[in-house]
Amino acid sequence: MKTIIRALLLIAAGAAAAQAKIDLVTLPSRETVQLTIYNSADLTLARESRQLTLKEGENRLEFSWANTLIDPTSLEMLFKANADKIDIADLSYPPRVRELGLWQIASGVSGKVPVEITYLTSGLSWRAFYMGTLADDEKTMHLAGYVRVTNNSGEDYENAQTRLIVGKIHLIDQIAELAQRQWPYGRPGEIPPMAPMARAAKGREEKMALGQAVMSMEMAPKQIVKEGLSEYFLYTIEGTETIPTGWSKRLPSFEAGQVPVVNLYKYEEERYGSEVRRFLSFKNDKDHNLGETPIPDGQLKVYRQVDAAGHLSYEGQSDFKYIPVDQEVELDLGAVQNVTVEPVLMDYQSDKYLFDKDGNIIGWDESRTFKIEVKNTREIPVKVEILRNFNTSSWDISENNEYEKVDKDTIKFSEELAARSEKVINYVLTTHHGTRAD
Amino acid sequence: MNNKTNKNIVKVMAVAAVMLGVAAPAAWGRIKLAALPERAATVIRLDNPYATLIEEERVLTLQQGLNEVDFSWKGVSIDEDSIRLAVLSHPDKVKLLNVSYPPGEAALVWQIASEQPYEEQVRISYLLANIDRLITYKALANKAETGVDLKSYLVLRNFSGEDFTQAKVLLDYGEAFEQGISNEETKQMLFLKAAEVPIEKVWTFDAALRPWDPEKEAQNVGIPVSYRIVNDEKSKLGQFALWDGKARIYQDDGHESTIFLGEDVTELVPVGGKMQLYIGDSRDIVVTQRKMREEKINIRRNTGNQIVLYDTDEIITAKLENFKDSPAVLTLIEHIPGQWQMKKCNLKYERKDAGTLEFEIKLAAHGKEELTMHYQRLNVVPDVGRLERIRNR
Numbered sequence A: 001m002k003t004i005i006r007a008l009l010l011i012a013a014g015a016a017a018a019q020a021k022i023d024l025v026t027l028p029s030r031e032t033v034q035l036t037i038y039n040s041a042d043l044t045l046a047r048e049s050r051q052l053t054l055k056e057g058e059n060r061l062e063f064s065w066a067n068t069l070i071d072p073t074s075l076e077m078l079f080k081a082n083a084d085k086i087d088i089a090d091l092s093y094p095p096r097v098r099e100l101g102l103w104q105i106a107s108g109v110s111g112k113v114p115v116e117i118t119y120l121t122s123g124l125s126w127r128a129f130y131m132g133t134l135a136d137d138e139k140t141m142h143l144a145g146y147v148r149v150t151n152n153s154g155e156d157y158e159n160a161q162t163r164l165i166v167g168k169i170h171l172i173d174q175i176a177e178l179a180q181r182q183w184p185y186g187r188p189g190e191i192p193p194m195a196p197m198a199r200a201a202k203g204r205e206e207k208m209a210l211g212q213a214v215m216s217m218e219m220a221p222k223q224i225v226k227e228g229l230s231e232y233f234l235y236t237i238e239g240t241e242t243i244p245t246g247w248s249k250r251l252p253s254f255e256a257g258q259v260p261v262v263n264l265y266k267y268e269e270e271r272y273g274s275e276v277r278r279f280l281s282f283k284n285d286k287d288h289n290l291g292e293t294p295i296p297d298g299q300l301k302v303y304r305q306v307d308a309a310g311h312l313s314y315e316g317q318s319d320f321k322y323i324p325v326d327q328e329v330e331l332d333l334g335a336v337q338n339v340t341v342e343p344v345l346m347d348y349q350s351d352k353y354l355f356d357k358d359g360n361i362i363g364w365d366e367s368r369t370f371k372i373e374v375k376n377t378r379e380i381p382v383k384v385e386i387l388r389n390f391n392t393s394s395w396d397i398s399e400n401n402e403y404e405k406v407d408k409d410t411i412k413f414s415e416e417l418a419a420r421s422e423k424v425i426n427y428v429l430t431t432h433h434g435t436r437a438d
Numbered sequence B: 001m002n003n004k005t006n007k008n009i010v011k012v013m014a015v016a017a018v019m020l021g022v023a024a025p026a027a028w029g030r031i032k033l034a035a036l037p038e039r040a041a042t043v044i045r046l047d048n049p050y051a052t053l054i055e056e057e058r059v060l061t062l063q064q065g066l067n068e069v070d071f072s073w074k075g076v077s078i079d080e081d082s083i084r085l086a087v088l089s090h091p092d093k094v095k096l097l098n099v100s101y102p103p104g105e106a107a108l109v110w111q112i113a114s115e116q117p118y119e120e121q122v123r124i125s126y127l128l129a130n131i132d133r134l135i136t137y138k139a140l141a142n143k144a145e146t147g148v149d150l151k152s153y154l155v156l157r158n159f160s161g162e163d164f165t166q167a168k169v170l171l172d173y174g175e176a177f178e179q180g181i182s183n184e185e186t187k188q189m190l191f192l193k194a195a196e197v198p199i200e201k202v203w204t205f206d207a208a209l210r211p212w213d214p215e216k217e218a219q220n221v222g223i224p225v226s227y228r229i230v231n232d233e234k235s236k237l238g239q240f241a242l243w244d245g246k247a248r249i250y251q252d253d254g255h256e257s258t259i260f261l262g263e264d265v266t267e268l269v270p271v272g273g274k275m276q277l278y279i280g281d282s283r284d285i286v287v288t289q290r291k292m293r294e295e296k297i298n299i300r301r302n303t304g305n306q307i308v309l310y311d312t313d314e315i316i317t318a319k320l321e322n323f324k325d326s327p328a329v330l331t332l333i334e335h336i337p338g339q340w341q342m343k344k345c346n347l348k349y350e351r352k353d354a355g356t357l358e359f360e361i362k363l364a365a366h367g368k369e370e371l372t373m374h375y376q377r378l379n380v381v382p383d384v385g386r387l388e389r390i391r392n393r
Helices: A175-179 A202-214 B384-392
Strands: A008-009 A024-026 A030-038 A044-052 A055-063 A070-079 A086-093 A100-107 A111-121 A123-135 A140-151 A156-166 A225-230 A231-235 A240-241 A248-260 A262-267 A276-283 A298-307 A313-319 A328-336 A339-355 A362-376 A383-389 A395-398 A404-407 A410-417 A420-433 B011-015 B039-045 B054-062 B064-071 B084-087 B094-100 B107-114 B118-128 B132-140 B147-158 B163-169 B177-181 B183-200 B200-206 B223-232 B245-252 B258-266 B274-282 B287-303 B307-322 B328-334 B340-345 B348-351 B356-363 B368-380
Touching: A008 B348, A030 A111, A030 A123, A030 B258, A044 A055, A044 B107, A044 B258, A070 A086, A070 A100, A070 A175, A111 A175, A140 A156, A140 B177, A156 B258, A225 A248, A231 B258, A240 A248, A262 A328, A276 A339, A298 A328, A328 A420, A339 A383, A362 A410, A410 A420, B054 B064, B054 B107, B054 B132, B084 B094, B132 B223, B132 B258, B147 B177, B177 B183, B183 B223, B223 B287, B245 B274, B274 B356, B287 B328, B307 B328, B307 B356, B356 B368
Parallel strands: A030 A156, A123 A298, A262 A383, B039 B163, B132 B245, B200 B328
Antiparallel strands: A008 A024, A008 A055, A030 A044, A044 A111, A055 A100, A070 A111, A086 A100, A086 B183, A123 A140, A140 A248, A156 A231, A156 A240, A225 A231, A262 A276, A276 A328, A298 A313, A313 A328, A339 A362, A362 A420, A383 A410, A395 A420, A404 A410, B011 B064, B039 B054, B054 B118, B064 B107, B084 B118, B094 B107, B132 B147, B147 B183, B163 B177, B200 B223, B223 B274, B245 B258, B258 B274, B287 B307, B307 B368, B328 B356, B340 B368, B348 B356
16 A cells, blocks of 8 residues: 655754754654545645644654655645644755655644645546436436546545535646646746656556455445535535545446436538437426536436336437536437438529629629428427528528527527428528628 | 755855065966855845845955955856945955956956955855746635635745855845755745735626637636735735735635635736736636627718728627526626727626727626627728728829
8 A cells, every 4th residue: 555645754953954864753644635636627636634743943844745746836734733833934845856845844832733734736537427318208318427536646545535626727837747847846047847757656556455445335325515616516525535546436426317308409501511410408407307516517428218128228428518507408419310401492583683883783682492391200209400591691581480580690490390290491581692781 | 966065156265465576467376275265144135036136245364465356156157247246344445456257267356455454344246047036826715705815925946056054035025034045945935924815706708709609619618717806905915016926726615625726827916906816717607699780881882883981780699697606797898899889788888998898797696687789880991902002092
């Protein structure tokens, strides 16, 4: 079992120059550790508590993190007791030593003092993914969310309280780059050169550790407590987790049954070509048995229950964006052939020509009569949305008043089709050209 | 690399003027006397962000008459023209006559005339490269995001080649402090702490920078979120300019722990100025903007029936949705180029400059607003190039 991060308490032997190894007094072990892992960046906030035994007067604490991916500039120590009597004079990154920080502490008390050490590290990550199972009538879906936490940090965090952050954080530097700098803050007057890659050791040999961790797990799946903080959502996994470096772990995040879904089909030549795409539409709200928290971005694999015995058919998958509470989403499951949309140009006419004084054409109108044939060959009712873009904002539609204007050059037809049915949409589009458009 | 501690690379040697009577100075062998004057008080001045000034005091043993003092350095980068020598004990009796630079050496020789034998205290100052300071900030926001506990750290970086076992470090404000720093050492010290500094949280959507239709984007369109801190007394700051540097912002999570909110680099903030720190993007506020109308009106033509001038009639709508459990004030920035006039706008705006409109829109928790902006751009010339050609003819 490997713990690379070490904290040594040193007592200054009087000599100020004593930057080499000084007498080792205690090796305080980590008592608790909390990991707050981000998914929009390779970033984890680690917080560990230890008990330091301080002597009255000057104390030195050496903190080292060889072969891990800790950002040394993020190191901070806080005393959780007697904070007013203990002063951290400075934190030094001694010369010609890598991955080591030295705190100089002036203490007015002696004895055990609880401290909290925090730092940012890279190499831990998590992502969300989902499994949806449609009922055979496809009116509802059972939705299960999972998170997968991966530790490639180089450090085995044992029994860590694990928290996950959903949100888009603004970073100036990548933590992994800061972790690999030769000097924590670089050196004056130059762009900090990268030290030889100190990649985290992948712990293949640590198989036992996970085995033990699994053994000690509760018999029921863990709950994840979710709450909003600033622009983020914080997921706290019940209890603690041990994920040795190199390993990852899947945990259930939420489960919602009977989520009403709309089978939505879309057609838009400019975006999807001549294919119809299938979308699953629902809203992240209470009416859909959801809406407790936003749904983090991830991939959804959709299955459909095909018989009473619970056999499944795979319907497709969709990478979706973060879904805020109350937002309606449309998950793109890809192109289909069982719903078709076919626009046919039935007639073309040009008219209303304008000429300049030399007799050249300077303006005219074009009229196109369209017939759009929409077919639903499925056994279930579907909703179809057809978008038409005109490339000009000078247009009129006639012989149809069922459309919705989306923006200056786009309209939308929305149709509900019963199982195995067809519909026809007719309209005449008149566009104005040249000076007729002015 | 020299691994010895307590290494002094910058050397000062008093060279006894043993060449009395020898006329040609060029013929002097430079005999370096072994007596190496101890460095006394050393000051590292970091008040200039671009260069670091070192001032060190030494005691020179001067003989009556002419003395040569050899000042040399190795493995450090000193701006030769910046080196100054100030005589402290007997400024009237001890005179610096000239300075010579021996060929091919990082050294100089001071010729000093002394009326008496003195143990003379002098101050040598010079600009030393590769030693500087950085400032970093760490802010811990409260859960309600109304204030932060602000800490600022001074980071000393010494890669000058010189060890400073004990030096007085001076910034452009505050007290000097004693600090030793070895070569290649970096040291971080707390130097500013202010509790409960009020902050303002702002969300900004700039229509020129963000996509208009988030539905068409593969990724969520985040609305940048920033904290604003005023550097004044009311904010428990305002004693000096806040130097530029990287700021990391954390937040109290209400469970005796924190989360990391984000980081940004601040510019130097003068007293009274505002520090704005961009922490991350909100994906719970969604702006969908569309142009609903764009028509040419009031068209003026030349005799060839070509358009020479027109106005436009335009309508922009923006749907603003707050999916958060808490209210938010969104700063919405719109741009209208050229000459224009607003015909109708359902929300109040402030005109920031000729072409920039700024809306402060209050969004209730889970609330929605819609902006409809009907304006006309006036006197639009269809093809500037063509008109130019006409004018130049």
